[in-house]
Amino acid sequence: MSMLLAICNLGRILTREGREMAEIKLRGLRKSYGGHEVIRGVDIDIADGEFCVFVGPSGCGKSTLLRMVAGLEDITDGTLEIGGQRVNEAQPRDRGVAMVFQNYAIFPHMSVRENMAFGLTIAHASKAEKAAKVQRAAEILQMEHLLDRRPSQLSGGQRQRVAIGRAITRNPGVFLFDEPLSNLDAALRMDMRMEIGKLHKQLGTTMIYVTHDQVEAMTLADKIIVLRDGQVMQAGAPMELYQNPVNRFVAGFLGAPSMNFLDVEIVAADNETAKVARPSMDPIVVPTRGRRFVPGARAVLGLRPQHISACAPDQGVLHGQVTLTERLGSETVVDLVMQDGKNVIAAFGEDKEFERGQRVDLIFAPEQAHLFEEES
């Protein structure tokens, strides 16, 4: 019986080419420098094979959190588990992780081949094993023709590919990406983003990816963790966060252009809806999504630019004058100023022409609006 259990366990552990299962648990993780706390109690669960993106503005602690998982930063308090083992004090090499850095961190004096085989060289692997693993990684990344070059002969995108290749050859349980695309130009960034997405599908390994770019987060992630000031604001699937942000910060961070926020007054409220108004907007009934509001209180109405549309003159609920138009071909982004001086951005899903100063009347579907408590 125990034999059977052991075999089952072995089968579970040795899935996918002998790689260890690597679900990751962060429990009450804290980090402080001197007296200054930069990670303030973070709880995250990442399932084996999941692509998890830490996203947030600069200084929110996302890179620090990743480096704590990697073992490059000490953990002040809390527990970090990888594959069911507590690894708080484990050396980076004992955590079964591979990391890709923003500035590539490839060794300038080694050829691409030597760079990719570095982890194996360190572990005194045989020549044949090195050659086979480097070959496989190069095939995955379609860079067999670059293997004998020096890093100085490579473009930025190719260098990042080498760094990813070095991670692949180690066959780690977890891939860690620290803003890997930030040093690349816009076109290359999109290509590499898709490649990383494909890589995850192909390898099926747990990946943690840090970025400040919400587009990367939305497109790549199985799960997004939005961080702010060292705390998790919200964790969940990209669309869940997009459609049901728990607070104004998450709502404003995800989606481009970002959500409009209008200060409103609660005119009336019941369990599911609230009627809100502001001087430049006609009263309207919007869903409260479980939040409680009392009449007379102040609140913030969140409207995604994409959910606002133009309507016939003298109808609609918002009225503004055009100050700036950005025509993108498939989309037209208009910056409007309302009578009380508040700016609203609307994104129309078609190409439209507006004059500067033109009066535009806008409506939006109330069920797509978000109502947040006013922040203290």
Added chain:
Amino acid sequence: MRSSLTSANREGWAFALPGIVLIFAFIITPFILAFGFSLTNQRLISPNPTRYVGLENYQQMLGLAFVTLDAKQDPNGKVATDPSGHPEFPPLRTITRNADTPQYRGMQEWFRWETGTQAHLVIARDVVFWKALVNTCLFVLIVAPVQAGLALGLALLINQKLRGITLFRTIYFMPVVVSIVVVSLLWRFIYDGHDGLLNNMLAGLSFGHFHPVDWLGNPHTALGSIMVMSIWQAVGFHMVIWLSGLQTISPTLYEAAAIEGSSSWQTFRYVTWPGLRHTAVLVLIVITMQSFALFSQIDVMTKGGPLDSTQTLVFQAVQRGYGLQDIAGGSTISVILFVIVLSISLLQRWLTRER
């Protein structure tokens, strides 16, 4: 045709002028003069006119010969021995003052070794020069690697992020800012044979079992003592050069190595050392040149003695040129030193070239 270097850059040349004048006055002109003097019999002050002598100075300086002496035999053909049973050899002057061997005239013994009833002698026209040359090379061969290695070790130590690390940096660098003359004077007290700090310390550490050594007065320890002091004095300077090299290595390379599972030694071998390549070339060339120029320590501490055990090329050049008023001899040594240092620098550059 006027190139842009000469015509369009008047201000640049004006700024460079003071430097050019100084370099010409104190480096290029003296060098050309030294080369010229080395081909004459120029003296510092002399009533006789200077005469062109060709390569005579070089022949005099570099003249070496190898001779073998047979042990003395008594009339019966038996090898004569001294009271301790050691074979007796005829004096060298039987060769150097022999009319049959005029080529050895005036030469002196540099060193000898014996095999049975034969003594093999290396004789030189200028034994002091050869001793100086060997001492200088020995000094370079020992000081360059040891000083560079120690400096790298210190640089690695002080490159860590520790509380109060600047204090250590200051301490290690301090001997560099003190004049070598002052350092030499202080170390003369340390090395003193009667009541020196070193002897006292060693006696204390060995509970009185250590017999005091006159470090600078003993031909076996004098050069070694000067090496130790010289290494200590300039190690801080090279430490700073290494440190600047270390700090150009990106910290993320170390992080990448740590994640890949690299041990401290592997990190040094695969990340640190390759990143220090250019620094290493610089440090080695600078130390080599400085070591060949060994002078002040000798002048202050031993004046070349005891028994010429600390003679060096530069000390000899100065002593001959000004002490013995033999400008031609001093110049000849300078030119020989120049050729040696130039060859070594070119060799080092070739060995450490980009491949």
